[in-house]
Amino acid sequence: MSDYYEIRHTVGFEETNLVGNVYYVHYLRWQGRCREMFLKEQAPDVLEDLRGDLKLFTLKVDCAFFAEITAFDELSIRMRLEELTQTQVQFSFDYVRLDKEGEVLVARGSQRVACMRGPNTATVPTRVPDELRTALAPYVSEPDAAGAASRGAVA
Numbered sequence: 689m690s691d692y693y694e695i696r697h698t699v700g701f702e703e704t705n706l707v708g709n710v711y712y713v714h715y716l717r718w719q720g721r722c723r724e725m726f727l728k729e730q731a732p733d734v735l736e737d738l739r740g741d742l743k744l745f746t747l748k749v750d751c752a753f754f755a756e757i758t759a760f761d762e763l764s765i766r767m768r769l770e771e772l773t774q775t776q777v778q779f780s781f782d783y784v785r786l787d788k789e790g791e792v793l794v795a796r797g798s799q800r801v802a803c804m805r806g807p808n809t810a811t812v813p814t815r816v817p818d819e820l821r822t823a824l825a826p827y828v829s830e831p832d833a834a835g836a837a838s839r840g841a842v843a
Contacts, residue, residue: 692766692782693726693827699761709756716749719781719799722765731823743804743811747776751797755785762786763794768829770798772821775813777801780829 695718703714727735738744757763764784771778783795804811 691827691830692768693722693730694764694766695722695725696786697721697763697765699757699759699763701759704759708758710758712751712753715751715753715783715795715797718763718765718783719749719751719767719779719797720746722767722781723779723799723801726767726823727820731817731820733819734817734823737817741805741807742814742817745802745804745811746799747802748800749797751781751795753795755792755794757783757785757794764791767827769824769827770829772816772824774815775803777803777816777820777824 697718699710703710705711727738734742762785764782764786766782766784768780768782769777770780778798778800781797781799782793783797785792785794803814803816805814806812
């Protein structure tokens with residue numbers, strides 16, 4: 689088992705701009721998709737709780753770009769748990785281009801999420817659900833691995 693949750697994606701023309709490279713907003717969209725698929729596959733009871741009064745508020749997202757990608761590039765979007773508090777989760781994301789020569793780290797992002805409950809007009813922070821804590825445990829980010837990846841090496 690790897691230390692990251694992964695989704696694969698093939699870049700399409702609709703995700704590129706006039707110059708031919710991927711428009712930046714798609715990286716953030718892929719973060720959300722990765723998080724959603726993680727919940728679907730690894731923590732389905734949390735999805736059911738979201739149909740109730742649990743809310744996951746995205747507080748912050750960012751992405752640093754290291755190399756361009758274009759249509760039909762094959763990507764691996766790899767999510768790790770960076771930090772877990774009583775009420776918040778911080779994820780890190782590596783965007784890795786997969787090609788014949790190997791893997792190339794093309795971007796790195798992060799996302800901070802707060803768990804909230806209550807009606808839309810009166811939400812309050814709540815503990816990260818136990819099922820989500822358990823599902824995230826295998827994907828804890830290793831500081832040494834993250835440092836090596838940011839220097840261009842991908843494990």
